[in-house]
Amino acid sequence: MIRQTTYDRFAHDITNRGISAWLLAALLTSFYLVLYFTEGLTPVAKAIGLDSKWTLYGLIYTIAVVAGGIFVIRRYRHNKYQVVRTCVVMFVQSILAFALPQFLKAIHQPEYYFSYFWPLKLDYLTPNTIFHYPLPIILYSFAGSLILVPILGAFFGKRWYCSWVCGCGGLANTAGEPFRHLSDKSTTAWKFERASIYTVLGICITLTALLFTTYAIGPKHPDLAAFTYKFQSFYGLIVGTMLSGVVGVGLYPLGGTRVWCRNFCPMAALLGLVQKVGRYRITVKKNMCISCGMCSKYCEMGIDVRSYAQSNQSFTRASCVGCGLCAEVCPRGVLKLENVSAKAPQQRLVQITSHRSEMNHSSLR
């Protein structure tokens, strides 16, 4: 039941797909369309002394992350995991993803974002772009994308990136907080997610391979080069612009904060696969779940956490970004995010008890 104040009625409306939510979605979507496809924001940027509309966008984005972050820290101040994580997100966005690149630009160095990696940022591994950067950055980019990202993923799960570092996740977990519960929890949505996200990953890897091939033999095969670059700009338009920007953020008030992350992000697909074989998992305390559904409701990735918890199954879902909110909102302390090593006591106990016949509702899935 909605609280009987004007503020609460409005808050309910905007966070529950009411009229104001549709208006906000329209506003956000138009903002992105104007940003990407027109120069409408350039004069605004110039008027406040910024060099381009992209700098203006970066500034707005950073303000949203910091303001949202303060809101989130206040809301979850009793939970240190959330406080630490949110501070890191705010730091990464304001320093690595805003101040540092601007500074580099100011001292006439290439504007490089140390918090982004391939395949989220395709350009940071593809030869036609990354080779224009100075050598240390090329090395950082290759090592980051191909070594650091998967290794940390294997040890800590995709959360180290998706809910501690990445700007998209950063916005979702700060300014997007009021909309996190809107994610679709149905099995149909889960099926769609698996089909779409691995499709994007496949396309992304194919394109990357094509770009390398073109770099190597392109000069001799102008047709291939023409095709590849067309493909690249098409991918940039559909995936980079439409899906991650317009749809990804534009639909916050209707589909929750992770529409892009969940269904389309190639980085999420890759890290999800690493996560499945890595050490990260959510441990479920046995027979303590009261099936209340708070965990599922507040999972931004639309994972039906309750279905695992009520059938006593610890789990690692590829899509889980490790935001930790399911564990935070659970009124019975059933869930725990862990990087399980063989010696962890929780793990030992689970092994001991898991062959006991317990309530098993796996037939529902």
Next chain:
Amino acid sequence: MHHIIIGNGVAGITAALTIRERDRSAQITLISGESDYFFSRTALMYAFMDRMSLRDLEPLERKVYDAQKFNRIRAWVTNLDATTRTLTLDTGQTIQYDALLLATGSRPNQLTVPGAAAVKAGLVNFVTLQDLESLEKWTKLGGKAAVTGGGLIGIELVECLTHHGMQVDFFVREPWYWPAALDKEEAAIVTGHIRHHGVNVYLEESVAEIKSDTAGKLTGITSTSGKQYPLDLLGVSIGVHPAIEWLTQVKTPPATKRGILTNPAFLTSLPQVWAAGDCAEIELAQGKPLVEQIWYSAKRQGELAAKSMLGDSIAYQPPIFYNSSKFFEIEFTTVGQPNAPGSETFFHPFAGAEASIRITWRDSAVTAFNMLGSRWNHEFFERWITERRAPQYVIDHLAEAQFDGEFCTLPLAEAQSNFNQSRSPR
């Protein structure tokens, strides 16, 4: 085989799923007067506080009912005739079973104080979806509310009403909040926390008389200490009892005492009729008859009763008691029997936190754990109790049972050194 289950709560639905897992072709019918689909009663408070919608309370996707081929009937059962194996519904429909499970849950206890019978509006319980509806109606009008009865449902109702901006008085008949589960020290922490949320907590005080106007609208109460409290809403949460009233009207009632009596295999006094969950009173192979009224027991019993219906031989033996709850923001885990006579206890409140641990033992074997304000894996406690571990062993191994989130771990060293000091010879 036609299995009919009355009650689509956690006991009933768990039974239905268990039967279906074993028998793909059985006909399974779920009947409930309260709701079309299984919902989580434990989460009523989150619907009341708009943290979830009613639909979110449903633990199973609706398509599961079709996939599992469960027939659902929304109606109240009014008659049970075991001689013809026939049920009659309030819609007039009759329906025949081969095996019947009564999983009708519990009903709230009502106040019987003077004036209670005259009240037509403003007196509410917090157990069913219909209760929620009427609560919401009264909450909308705002004003002053009171809740009587110091248990878990009571405090949840207090939290909800406070959330909606009502000024709430909380009457607890006992000397401290929830003595059935908490010791005095823990109760003091919880009471302080409730008061911090702006609730007036009155200990050793309860409702003596209810007053209402000529239209039957509640206007206030007189408490057992003689004080007058003008009120718009009175929430009654003085416990629940097995839902057996309806059985007094039926053609062949099963034997009942506090609840529907069953043997250790959940079979009632009627042939082919079983009972499980909140409504059942189980005459165990040894010990007193058992009425368990929590979520976990209902789920456990539902599964076992179903197996009994399928012909397995079942002899119910309840596991070591455990439960968990949350008082506003403070979480609580309890395992074992805390108040056994002759037991000793170690209590440690954590400085600067609304958190404490209590370990109880008898004859130098641990018997109970009461942990407030942090998270614990009850399975370790159960194991230590079964293994009759010494308190020193438990204190030394306590960290293994911690279930706090990353960066949130309670500093146990403080408690451990306190324990060692208290045990060292002076």
